[in-house]
Amino acid sequence: xxxxxxxxxxxxxxxxxxxxxxxxxxxxxxxxxxxxxxxxxxxxxxxxxxxxxxxxxxxxxxxxxxxxxxxxxxxxxxxxxxxxxxxxxxxxxxxxxxxxxxxxxxxxxxxxxxxxxxxxxxxxxxxxxxxxxxxxxxxxxxxxxxxxxxxxxxxxxxxxxxxxxxxxxxxxxxxxxxxxxxxxxxxxxxxxxxxxxxxxxxxxxxxxxxxxxxxxxxxxxxxxxxxxxx
Numbered sequence: 001x002x003x004x005x006x007x008x009x010x011x012x013x014x015x016x017x018x019x020x021x022x023x024x025x026x027x028x029x030x031x032x033x034x035x036x037x038x039x040x041x042x043x044x045x046x047x048x049x050x051x052x053x054x055x056x057x058x059x060x061x062x063x064x065x066x067x068x069x070x071x072x073x074x075x076x077x078x079x080x081x082x083x084x085x086x087x088x089x090x091x092x093x094x095x096x097x098x099x100x101x102x103x104x105x106x107x108x109x110x111x112x113x114x115x116x117x118x119x120x121x122x123x124x125x126x127x128x129x130x131x132x133x134x135x136x137x138x139x140x141x142x143x144x145x146x147x148x149x150x151x152x153x154x155x156x157x158x159x160x161x162x163x164x165x166x167x168x169x170x171x172x173x174x175x176x177x178x179x180x181x182x183x184x185x186x187x188x189x190x191x192x193x194x195x196x197x198x199x200x201x202x203x204x205x206x207x208x209x210x211x212x213x214x215x216x217x218x219x220x221x222x223x224x225x226x227x228x229x230x
Contacts, residue, residue, distance in 0.1 A: 015142040022135045026063040026154060029127060030056040036120050044114040047104050047184035051097035052121070052164045055157065055187060058089045062153045090195030097188040101181035111180040113172045121165035128158035156194065160187055 034056035041049030065086060104111055132154040139147030167183025170176045 012142070015138055018138045019135070019142065019144070019147055020067065022131060022138065023063045023067045023150075026131050026135070027060050027067075029131070030059045030063070030157075033120065033124060034060070036116065040114050040116040040120070044112040044117065045104070046111045046114055046117060046168075046180050047097060047100035048164050048167050048180045048187065049114060049117045050100060051093065051184045051187040052160060054093045054096065055160060055191065058086065058093055058191070059153060059157050061086050061089055062150055084199065087195045087198035090191045090198065094188040094191040094195065097184050097191070101184040101188065104181035104184070105178065110177055111171065114168060115172075118165065118168045118172065121161050121168060124161035125158060125165060128154055128161060132158060153194075156190065160190065163187065
């Protein structure tokens, strides 16, 4: 005798489609952002731009991990592996950016002005918060801590965009060449912090109520999101 699956209510189905839509949009934008930032960064010897582009690659991995997780019924079983991949990607990003920033500060590779980088950072300051808000709102209504956590990663990218924009503008307007590698080091520090949290599973094991906010189901605040603490 076959066991039929419980039907999914229309609202839940709509929210799941929204998750797939916003994840696809985030991946698409971050791929374009990574290509532009890394290309412009190499041309201008900008450690900050290259680091920002590599951070976009990590953001793609984070969004792809959510898509991969929701591709199967038992999505919790995939989360630990995905988080480890993301963690080590952050560490690699931090190491590379720190190395390039050090070269710039020592005068080995002096960064040049990049109007393309300034324009990209300005667009990202607007686009990334909008994507984060939409994903966070959808995740909270759906009751998915992992979706809300990924929205926090997207919001982090928005803050890094602001740091990048400030560094590039200071360099372009005041000639402060040290502003570029300083912005890169800020990106590296944030990357290390995010990598450590991912490696320890802090995103996974954050209480669901803390991620979902006051609308989370009662009684969920004492447990771990997705039951993945082990």
